[in-house]
Amino acid sequence: MHLHLVDYGIIGLYFLFVIGIGFLLKKRIKTGNDFLMSTRNIPLWITSLAFISANLGAQEVLGMAANGAKYGLYTAHFYWMGAVLAMLFLGVFMMPFYYGSKARSVPEFLKLRFDEKTRTFNALTFAVMTIFSSGISLYALAMLMQTILGWDFNVSIWLAAGIVLAYTFLGGLTSAVYNEVLQFFLIVLGIAPLVYIGFHQVGGIDGILANVDNAKLHLWKGMSHASTNPMGTDAFSLIFGLGFVLAFGYWCTDFLVVQRAMISHNLNDARRTPIIAALPKIFMPLIVIVPGILLLALQKEFSGFELPLNTNGQTDYNMVLPLLLSKLYPSGILGVGITALIASFMSGMAGNVTAFNTVFTFDIYQTHIKKNASEKHYLYVGKATTVVGILLSILTAYVARGFNSIMDLLQLVFSFVNAPLFATFFLGMFWKKTTPNGAFWGLLSGTGAAALTYSLSTAEGKGGWIANLHTFYSGTSQAFNIAWIAFVICFVITAVISFVTKPKPENQLVGLVYSLTPRQRDKNRVWYRNPVWLAIIMLLITLFFNILFY
């Protein structure tokens, strides 16, 4: 792929704007709270778009296009089953506890509901996860730039890290969030023309129906058994593993996304943030999955659309989007497309770094190292943590370069940590007898159960560290099954230990447990301000698409 001056001009313009936003916001940052929490003063439309944009990182944009080619329309389950329902649940049921408790982070909520050890365990695992994730984003960006543009690996890493550092260091969380909104529009407007051109080339819907295997153009067909659909998973694993455990574990407990809602003006805005974000999320498959399906049709109709092989000699599905950009975009709009890819990497990285500095400053430094320091002090700590977070991300990127399997490991760490965490939250928020000891040991057992399941099973040649007792049809199926097993173990252990240990007094749980918290009254609000009505509308739209593409 060869870029022209105009393409470099667009990339340069984008870099100028993201750093410019950081400079503009610099003078508004005076305290640690401004830097790490945006003083809970961000408008609804911005928090909503930042909410989905924080998840619109490299793994999402490249990975979902890859899955679109690999699994076809079944990939949309990651959105309609694996995101929307959880986002609605977060807005309707969980956000009142997060926002109402005045906790500054998810680990801090765990401290209020349970105790310090549960908070510290979650803060440490989350901090490690965000650094890994940020570093992998950086590594993937550098590899992509090296492969498709011939840029030097080191230059790509230091340039991207330097720009993310500049705008997050200057403007903190607000700068990251504002840039996420710009990045959202850039990703959508930068990739949408690709979908239009692709549709035009293959001959529209008729061309897709004629050239793509019918088995890849459904959502639910063949889901009765793992061997009868391209995804290699069955309906139970999909609904319980992805739709319930993994989706709710990520969208309802991962501080990276929850933080975007927690910085809203007020509780009503905080509740509506994930619900309004669900609307673009419902339509996102059009931008990130459809290109993969279009590639399948283009491969049948034209030559030159074959995917390259990776180092293991297997088809490299991650190259779906770069291949389409190089084949369908002329110079000019190609610069916009490449900038959109860079934006997705930087968005993912900045989101992780800002979540990392908040959790480190409030949940590790302020709790265990220096309590009761001045706001100015925590501002400096937050800024220093940002620099350290970026440096650790760079280090992780270089480590990832030497280990091919580190990306798979990252996905596993996500399912190890997030799946049991949702069981802890679920019991903690909806069962007042859940005890601090139950939560801690349940969380630990769930994480251990996930690791053990992975060690005793294989899929696509991965796993089975101890023995191979079961082989899954696909890595996706393995991840879904690990998730629900970890959830169930955590749930059961937490419940059993809670029966034999002492719960916190009820007066300490008001605002933290559903049955002990006064209900929100939204009856007098107009429908578009009422989170429940909005959630019902989103639910109906999701249901409609599930029926349409059955």
Add this chain to the structure above:
Amino acid sequence: MMNKFFDLRFVIGIFFLAVGILLLLYSFTNPTVMHAAVNRWCGIVFMVFALIMIALAFGKNQADKL
């Protein structure tokens, strides 16, 4: 006018206006009709989007400033 740079809608509008103008101008230098049309239409769509964002920034709701 400088104050408008604290409104994210204005910043996004300016960015896409600049990119739209670049694409539109570049389309006149494209050697093939197909490439020129892609850049021209994308440039126009970006500019329309940019103008909508800028218009919103100048609207009544000033609560969305940075």
